[in-house]
Amino acid sequence: MSVIRFSFAIEGRLRFLSHLDLQKMFNMAIQRAALPIAYSQGFNPHPQLALGPAHAVGVASVAEYADMELIKDFSPEGFLKTLQPALPQGIRLLSARALTEKTPALMASINCAVYVVKVNGLEKTILEAKVAELLAQTELLWQRKSPKGIKTVDLRPGIFEMKVLAANSLFLELRIGNTGNIKPDEVIRALNIENLAIEIIERTGLYIRDEQGNKREP
Amino acid sequence: MTTKKEWGTSLAPLIESILPLVEQPAQYLGGEYNSQKKDWHSLKARVAFLFPDTYEIGMSHLGLRILYQVVNERDGFAMERSFVPKPDLENLLREKGLPLFTWESYLDVQEFDIIAFTLQYEMSYTNILNMLDLAGLPLLAKERGDDMPPVIAGGLGAFNPEPLTDFVDLFCLGESENQLIELLALWVKVKEAGGGKSAWLKEAMQIQGVYVPSFYRVSYDCVGNIVAIEAKDAAPAVIEKAVIKDLDSAPYPTCSMVPFTKVVHDRITLEVMRGCSRGCRFCQAGILYRPVREKKISTLVGQTRKLTKNTGYDEIGLISLSTADYSQVGPLIDRLLDEHSQNGVGVSLPSLRVDAFSVALAEKVQKVRKSGLTFAPEAGSQRLRDIINKGLTEEDILKAVGAAFQQGWTSLKLYFMIGLPEETQEDLAGMADLIEKILSVAKRAKPKWVKKPIAISVSVATFVPKPHTPFQWQGQNSREQVQKKQQYLRERLRPLRQVKFSCHDMNLSFIEAVFSRGDRRLGKVLLEAWRLGCKMDAWSEHFRYDLWLKAFANCGLDPVWYSERNIDELAMLPWEHISSGVDKKWFWQEWQKAQKGELTEDCRSGKCTGCGVCQKLDVGIDLAKEGL
Ligand code: SF4
Numbered sequence: 001m002s003v004i005r006f007s008f009a010i011e012g013r014l015r016f017l018s019h020l021d022l023q024k025m026f027n028m029a030i031q032r033a034a035l036p037i038a039y040s041q042g043f044n045p046h047p048q049l050a051l052g053p054a055h056a057v058g059v060a061s062v063a064e065y066a067d068m069e070l071i072k073d074f075s076p077e078g079f080l081k082t083l084q085p086a087l088p089q090g091i092r093l094l095s096a097r098a099l100t101e102k103t104p105a106l107m108a109s110i111n112c113a114v115y116v117v118k119v120n121g122l123e124k125t126i127l128e129a130k131v132a133e134l135l136a137q138t139e140l141l142w143q144r145k146s147p148k149g150i151k152t153v154d155l156r157p158g159i160f161e162m163k164v165l166a167a168n169s170l171f172l173e174l175r176i177g178n179t180g181n182i183k184p185d186e187v188i189r190a191l192n193i194e195n196l197a198i199e200i201i202e203r204t205g206l207y208i209r210d211e212q213g214n215k216r217e218p
Numbered sequence: 219m220t221t222k223k224e225w226g227t228s229l230a231p232l233i234e235s236i237l238p239l240v241e242q243p244a245q246y247l248g249g250e251y252n253s254q255k256k257d258w259h260s261l262k263a264r265v266a267f268l269f270p271d272t273y274e275i276g277m278s279h280l281g282l283r284i285l286y287q288v289v290n291e292r293d294g295f296a297m298e299r300s301f302v303p304k305p306d307l308e309n310l311l312r313e314k315g316l317p318l319f320t321w322e323s324y325l326d327v328q329e330f331d332i333i334a335f336t337l338q339y340e341m342s343y344t345n346i347l348n349m350l351d352l353a354g355l356p357l358l359a360k361e362r363g364d365d366m367p368p369v370i371a372g373g374l375g376a377f378n379p380e381p382l383t384d385f386v387d388l389f390c391l392g393e394s395e396n397q398l399i400e401l402l403a404l405w406v407k408v409k410e411a412g413g414g415k416s417a418w419l420k421e422a423m424q425i426q427g428v429y430v431p432s433f434y435r436v437s438y439d440c441v442g443n444i445v446a447i448e449a450k451d452a453a454p455a456v457i458e459k460a461v462i463k464d465l466d467s468a469p470y471p472t473c474s475m476v477p478f479t480k481v482v483h484d485r486i487t488l489e490v491m492r493g494c495s496r497g498c499r500f501c502q503a504g505i506l507y508r509p510v511r512e513k514k515i516s517t518l519v520g521q522t523r524k525l526t527k528n529t530g531y532d533e534i535g536l537i538s539l540s541t542a543d544y545s546q547v548g549p550l551i552d553r554l555l556d557e558h559s560q561n562g563v564g565v566s567l568p569s570l571r572v573d574a575f576s577v578a579l580a581e582k583v584q585k586v587r588k589s590g591l592t593f594a595p596e597a598g599s600q601r602l603r604d605i606i607n608k609g610l611t612e613e614d615i616l617k618a619v620g621a622a623f624q625q626g627w628t629s630l631k632l633y634f635m636i637g638l639p640e641e642t643q644e645d646l647a648g649m650a651d652l653i654e655k656i657l658s659v660a661k662r663a664k665p666k667w668v669k670k671p672i673a674i675s676v677s678v679a680t681f682v683p684k685p686h687t688p689f690q691w692q693g694q695n696s697r698e699q700v701q702k703k704q705q706y707l708r709e710r711l712r713p714l715r716q717v718k719f720s721c722h723d724m725n726l727s728f729i730e731a732v733f734s735r736g737d738r739r740l741g742k743v744l745l746e747a748w749r750l751g752c753k754m755d756a757w758s759e760h761f762r763y764d765l766w767l768k769a770f771a772n773c774g775l776d777p778v779w780y781s782e783r784n785i786d787e788l789a790m791l792p793w794e795h796i797s798s799g800v801d802k803k804w805f806w807q808e809w810q811k812a813q814k815g816e817l818t819e820d821c822r823s824g825k826c827t828g829c830g831v832c833q834k835l836d837v838g839i840d841l842a843k844e845g846l
Contacts (some may be wrong), residue, residue: 011251012249013230013234013248014247014478015245016237016238016243016244016247017244017247017478018242019246021244021478021479024478024479025251027530028251028476028529028530028531029251029530030530031526031531031532031561032527032528032529032530038668039562058237058238058243059240084608086251086530088249088251088478089249090249119239131808153285164264187680188365199235209830
């Protein structure tokens with residue numbers, strides 16, 4: 001019996017998979033790899049695989065996490081070697097470790113996501129000015145549309161950091177997880193710059209962030 | 219696009235830029251586990267397989283998976299897939315001037331050497347035109363130059379290819395596993411010799427089951443009856459279908475693709491046999507896949523082992539026209555469950571016969587989770603069941619129902635047909651009576667410990683006469699007749715609380731019947747219907763009956779003549795030159811027997827009933843034997 005925590009990248013076109021698709025894909029890959037995964041008890045047993053916070057459809061990533069419970073001991077290296085060939089191109093395993101002591105679940109502990117957003121090129125100084133303007137606000141009300149209707153949320157407290165990396169790329173550190181989700185495309189659109197188009201969003205990190213702003217990997 | 223892009227360059231950046239704007243982009247990704255992408259420039263023959271419906275339907279089609287593996291496992295050949303984009307994506311593609319692309323490499327479909335369609339149902343034909351148009355190709359075969367890829371089509375629909383002959387260069391009749399490879403090899407040969415499409419088409423006619431319609435001239439009399447179908451040059455007068463003699467050694471996709479998104483059949487598809495020899499007189503598939511050829515148990519066990527390992531699915535669907543007829547079905551299920559159930563892998567039987575034996579099989583595979591059962595008595599009265607040669611008594615049906623409910627099933631789906639030849643009011647009353655009896659047997663049989671209420675759903679289709687069946691000469695009921703019959707049944711069944719009644723859209727069945735027995739002249743109607751905006755006709759929310767009627771009117775053709783007329787015994791059929799291997803004489807003889815209510819026995823037991831396919835194509839019935 002062991003719990004493996006592993007990280008993986010979502011590359012290329014597979015960034016358009018939904019969280020549900022990803023879940024299904026992993027469950028099938030585990031069967032192909034014949035990994036001895038544990039099942040939940042009960043009438044409708046579920047494989048014990050828990051993905052971290054969902055990536056939004058269209059967002060690529062080099063920092064996704066998941067926990068898997070196995071009914072046998074498995075070395076992290078052996079795990080990576082067994083699972084990788086069973087995955088489709090575009091899902092690349094990055095690391096794995098066995099969780100020894102009781103560790104909080106990914107969903108309960110991850111609260112910070114870092115993104116690099118590529119946009120169509122713009123004057124860097126204009127971009128910087130707009131970002132400074134946004135960060136200067138104490139409240140940033142945003143209408144969030146969902147199938148259930150429109151909800152107004154305040155984005156500002158969930159923007160931990162934002163900076164301009166280049167004329168066509170921005171760095172964002174945003175709240176994620178059980179305490180609330182701020183989506184990178186919302187923040188970019190809240191910059192309110194006409195003709196600014198997002199080309200690609202990549203999640204570059206998921207962290208457990210404390211009140212002082214110190215981050216550590218899950 | 220302003221600059222002309224280089225041949226074989228992927229459209230990925232352009233397509234990916236519009237994917238965020240469509241619903242469920244995951245259906246357009248390709249790149250599924252076991253999908254294949256080859257180096258474009260090193261290839262000698264590239265096929266784009268276009269499925270004329272959406273991804274979720276196309277990926278449930280076994281033929282696509284078979285041909286995909288057959289082609290891709292060969293060096294120098296490649297097959298990529300394309301499906302119908304949903305309207306949101308189609309609009310974006312058109313808006314941005316982007317063409318139809320293949321899922322694997324996001325390549326422009328028209329850059330492939332050969333474009334292949336599968337013909338599964340008549341109501342997908344406008345999608346074929348729409349896909350060609352999206353690909354940027356002229357729709358009419360004669361308007362596509364020698365430098366443009368040939369458009370070919372196979373599948374059951376190819377057995378009456380005539381309505382599509384304006385658009386398709388070549389049809390593949392029968393089982394295409396070997397035929398397609400021969401066509402590709404010929405393509406390479408012709409290309410190397412400096413030839414093009416026209417040279418290829420000419421030589422391709424030597425391959426079994428290949429029909430090149432431009433080599434045939436059809437003439438009509440003043441009413442529209444066909445008076446002659448003449449073959450030009452070296453074209454064969456009659457084209458015989460291609461058939462695989464031994465299924466055990468035939469290629470099978472054990473490295474099957476695993477879609478990311480939900481598709482209609484999301485499980486392992488294990489084809490246990492081909493063909494069905496029961497001889498239901500309305501059934502086209504039963505004829506076209508003759509003779510019955512079963513795989514050995516050992517073959518199936520081996521294929522399943524590979525399939526579970528390569529896909530990760532937890533369900534093995536045993537597929538065929540009538541899986542309960544597979545000679546070794548019991549032992550096969552036992553073997554599969556023995557080996558795989560400890561890994562949580564189950565077996566499912568999508569099609570069941572209506573008898574206690576089938577219920578016992580279903581019980582074997584669904585011990586724990588009892589999903590619904592499906593029975594297809596097709597006709598309500600004994601007289602009519604004998605006419606269609608269903609070979610099923612009321613006693614069989616009620617016994618099966620009783621057994622099912624006794625064992626804990628609570629939901630049952632029943633399939634019936636109305637408008638069958640010779641149908642009378644008594645037969646309809648018989649159908650309603652039978653449903654009442656089924657319900658009361660179910661109520662009596664249901665044990666006390668089962669709490670779930672009984673739910674019976676009755677689905678009633680309208681008979682569509684199909685080519686290459688004993689009923690091919692018979693017209694469809696008029697829409698007025700169909701409407702009355704549906705009305706009658708609806709009223710009769712209304713008092714039954716546990717019965718949910720639904721019937722197929724009769725307008726759809728009507729247009730289907732027109733194309734089912736249609737001739738070449740319908741090409742212009744198809745073109746006109748597409749021009750008016752018909753597409754995705756099989757989806758009720760997209761089907762535009764008004765536009766179809768307008769298309770017929772604009773072309774000066776009467777759809778009712780096509781759907782309702784009884785064709786004369788001696789008349790020439792539009793598919794006269796297309797052979798399934800079964801004799802036309804045998805069909806007529808079957809029709810005579812039908813009228814007398816005489817049954818024809820199943821030939822799998824060893825008594826040949828003379829349909830002729832075995833002799834004509836030098837094949838035989840091949841049954842699995844015990845223990846093998
Ligand atoms: S030729 Fe005879 S044995 Fe062969 S399929 Fe026809 S009826 Fe059956």
